[in-house]
Amino acid sequence: MYRLALNMLFGDRGKLAMLLCGLSFSALLMAQQTSVFFGIMSWTYTPVVNIRAKVWVSDPMVEQVNDAKPMRDTDLSRVRSVDGVSWAAPLHTSFLQARMPDGNFKLVTLVGLDADTFAGAPAEIVQGRIEDLRLPNTVMIDEWGAQLMSRTEVALDGAVTTRPLRPGDTFEINDVEARIVGICRVRRAFTGGPFAYTTYDRAKAYTLGARRTLSFMLVEPYAGVTPAELCDRIERGTGLRAWTSDTVIWDWSERSLARHTFWWFWRNTGIPFSFGTAVALGLFVGIAISGQTFYSFVLENLRYFAAIKAMGAGMGLLSRMLVFQALVAGLLGFGLGAGMAQAIGRVMIEKGMPPFVMFPQVLWATLAFILGISLVSALIGIVKVSRVDASTVFRG
Amino acid sequence: MSETLDSPAVRVHGVDMAFGEGESRVTALKQATFEARAGELVMLVGPSGCGKTTLLSVIAGTLTPQAGEIGVFGQRLDGLGQEALTAFRRRHLGFVFQSFNLIPTLSMEENVMVPLLIQGADHGEARARAREMLGKVGLAGREESRPGALSGGQQQRVAIARALVHGPTLLICDEPTSALDKDTGAQILAMIRDLSRAPGRCVIVVTHDHRIYRFADRIAEMEDGRIRRMVDDPKLLDQPHA
Numbered sequence: 313m314y315r316l317a318l319n320m321l322f323g324d325r326g327k328l329a330m331l332l333c334g335l336s337f338s339a340l341l342m343a344q345q346t347s348v349f350f351g352i353m354s355w356t357y358t359p360v361v362n363i364r365a366k367v368w369v370s371d372p373m374v375e376q377v378n379d380a381k382p383m384r385d386t387d388l389s390r391v392r393s394v395d396g397v398s399w400a401a402p403l404h405t406s407f408l409q410a411r412m413p414d415g416n417f418k419l420v421t422l423v424g425l426d427a428d429t430f431a432g433a434p435a436e437i438v439q440g441r442i443e444d445l446r447l448p449n450t451v452m453i454d455e456w457g458a459q460l461m462s463r464t465e466v467a468l469d470g471a472v473t474t475r476p477l478r479p480g481d482t483f484e485i486n487d488v489e490a491r492i493v494g495i496c497r498v499r500r501a502f503t504g505g506p507f508a509y510t511t512y513d514r515a516k517a518y519t520l521g522a523r524r525t526l527s528f529m530l531v532e533p534y535a536g537v538t539p540a541e542l543c544d545r546i547e548r549g550t551g552l553r554a555w556t557s558d559t560v561i562w563d564w565s566e567r568s569l570a571r572h573t574f575w576w577f578w579r580n581t582g583i584p585f586s587f588g589t590a591v592a593l594g595l596f597v598g599i600a601i602s603g604q605t606f607y608s609f610v611l612e613n614l615r616y617f618a619a620i621k622a623m624g625a626g627m628g629l630l631s632r633m634l635v636f637q638a639l640v641a642g643l644l645g646f647g648l649g650a651g652m653a654q655a656i657g658r659v660m661i662e663k664g665m666p667p668f669v670m671f672p673q674v675l676w677a678t679l680a681f682i683l684g685i686s687l688v689s690a691l692i693g694i695v696k697v698s699r700v701d702a703s704t705v706f707r708g
Numbered sequence: 709m710s711e712t713l714d715s716p717a718v719r720v721h722g723v724d725m726a727f728g729e730g731e732s733r734v735t736a737l738k739q740a741t742f743e744a745r746a747g748e749l750v751m752l753v754g755p756s757g758c759g760k761t762t763l764l765s766v767i768a769g770t771l772t773p774q775a776g777e778i779g780v781f782g783q784r785l786d787g788l789g790q791e792a793l794t795a796f797r798r799r800h801l802g803f804v805f806q807s808f809n810l811i812p813t814l815s816m817e818e819n820v821m822v823p824l825l826i827q828g829a830d831h832g833e834a835r836a837r838a839r840e841m842l843g844k845v846g847l848a849g850r851e852e853s854r855p856g857a858l859s860g861g862q863q864q865r866v867a868i869a870r871a872l873v874h875g876p877t878l879l880i881c882d883e884p885t886s887a888l889d890k891d892t893g894a895q896i897l898a899m900i901r902d903l904s905r906a907p908g909r910c911v912i913v914v915t916h917d918h919r920i921y922r923f924a925d926r927i928a929e930m931e932d933g934r935i936r937r938m939v940d941d942p943k944l945l946d947q948p949h950a
């Protein structure tokens with residue numbers, strides 16, 4: 313009978329298409345909006361991902377990773393003296409105006425790394441070597457930033473071309489020259505601008521006038537000391553704030569810098585609200601469209617369900633048929649919608665680094681929701697069929 | 709099913725059935741009493757609105773009357789719960805409706821399989837029996853067609869195949885020819901009579917089409933919610949439609 317139930321559902325291609333449109337549209341909205349939401353939110357803690365330290369230390373008032381409240385350089389030795397610290401390296405981050413070769417200004421994120429250890433250096437270097445940052449007035453920029461800081465050239469024949477910056481090109485930060493010696497590949501940040509990596513000491517030169525430049529300290533625990541333990545010791549010993557660097561959204565610890573950053577943005581920006589509305593809208597439209605289309609499928613077939621009932625099918629069998637039809641429609645709708653969401657995500661990814669992170673959990677939640685909508689529709693259908701009088705089949 | 713030949717296959721006694729409440733109350737059956745024997749084809753005739761369909765629904769167990777007794781092959785239907793009635797229909801009843809009621813999104817073959825699948829038959833076996841039955845109603849080769857692609861007469865033949873495929877003991881046909889032209893109607897009735905005639909089976913055909921009266925073994929004439937008389941020969945009836 314399930315086979316016939318399936319054929320009943322597939323028999324009318326037009327209606328099936330309507331039904332699948334409704335279901336897949338809501339699956340798409342849910343999966344896509346949620347993925348973009350998580351994408352954007354994951355950008356907020358990009359530095360934690362890019363810099364890859366086990367433990368971060370900051371001023372006690374710092375609430376999230378983009379919020380630098382610089383400490384004194386002497387704090388570094390205080391941290392180094394905490395039991396369990398293998399090494400601690402300084403890190404500077406700031407947003408600065410950079411003057412491009414063509415005279416335009418661009419906001420860059422300056423990252424100053426400890427020149428001895430290069431702790432916090434990008435994981436993937438596309439061109440050049442990190443050690444080249446020891447040369448005077450040098451920076452390494454990220455691939456995406458290189459695109460953003462593209463340079464316009466006018467050839468002798470008057471042809472105008474624009475190309476991304478590359479090693480050898482220069483720009484200026486606070487009138488200090490910055491010569492590009494390498495290109496790295498890092499994850500994009502919420503702030504959007506290019507990253508310019510340099511050494512911690514040179515960062516002081518670029519931020520002339522700043523009294524304090526120690527934004528964070530990157531700390532490595534001794535073997536056998538867990539990051540969380542070390543955080544406790546550092547906080548007790550120095551009064552500074554220490555963070556772990558785990559970024560697994562479903563499983564991050566109490567001290568995770570990424571986690572605090574995520575929730576800071578959640579509380580202090582309109583992102584959750586605007587995405588929340590989009591997702592809620594998706595759910596609402598989804599419930600309305602899919603519920604309605606499945607209900608009308610049942611209504612149109614009510615006469616035949618009544619005939620099957622008259623022929624001796626019990627409500628048990630009819631209910632199973634309806635649930636089966638609804639689940640099949642729901643699964644197909646989910647598949648189409650999630651597939652479309654992934655395709656859109658892929659296109660976005662090809663166009664640059666988009667705010668798009670499709671967690672499997674999001675897919676599961678979408679699936680559960682779509683199947684939930686389908687089941688509710690089936691339930692309404694079952695009530696309808698159970699109320700239909702089998703003797704209506706005798707009426708013309 | 710320990711029926712002797714003379715005990716009735718269908719026995720309706722003193723059935724009252726009314727629809728609605730108060731002002732709009734309509735009495736469809738008044739102390740209706742009726743019998744049909746195994747092996748015979750009984751026609752239920754009478755003017756529109758006299759209660760024929762209501763009586764059929766009561767016999768089929770899809771309507772529960774306010775009063776009276778209904779017995780089908782020795783099984784009392786009055787007092788049975790919905791589930792038992794459903795199980796009873798599944799096992800013993802075949803239906804042919806005025807408006808065919810074929811499922812438009814299913815093929816002919818699938819439509820005919822429905823009663824077997826409801827009984828829990830295996831898909832392949834149901835398919836084989838449906839094909840065989842479609843052959844008997846002269847529709848071999850059209851198994852895959854949808855009802856929409858067939859003429860009214862062909863659709864009703866599919867309905868006959870569906871009604872008989874599971875070998876029901878009671879076949880109920882409500883105005884099976886009223887949506888068909890005269891010749892097709894006669895063919896359909898001939899087919900119902902030829903295919904359904906079996907010693908243990910009772911066939912009840914509701915109609916007000918006097919041109920097919922000749923296919924009946926007996927005719928029950930209804931009027932105002934009760935059986936007025938039973939006759940063996942259609943010529944004995946007045947023919948108000950002539």
Ligand SMILES: Nc1ncnc2c1ncn2[C@@H]1O[C@H](COP(=O)(O)OP(=O)(O)O)[C@@H](O)[C@H]1O
Pocket residue numbers: 727728734735736754755756757758759760761762763
């Ligand atoms: N479900 C119903 N609700 C209200 N009245 C009904 C219903 N079914 C039948 N009736 C009424 O009962 C009477 C008998 O109807 P029916 O059995 O369909 O007659 P027939 O089949 O002989 O034309 C009619 O007056 C009809 O209007």
Ligand SMILES: [Mg+2]
Pocket residue numbers: 760761762
């Ligand atoms: Mg009628």
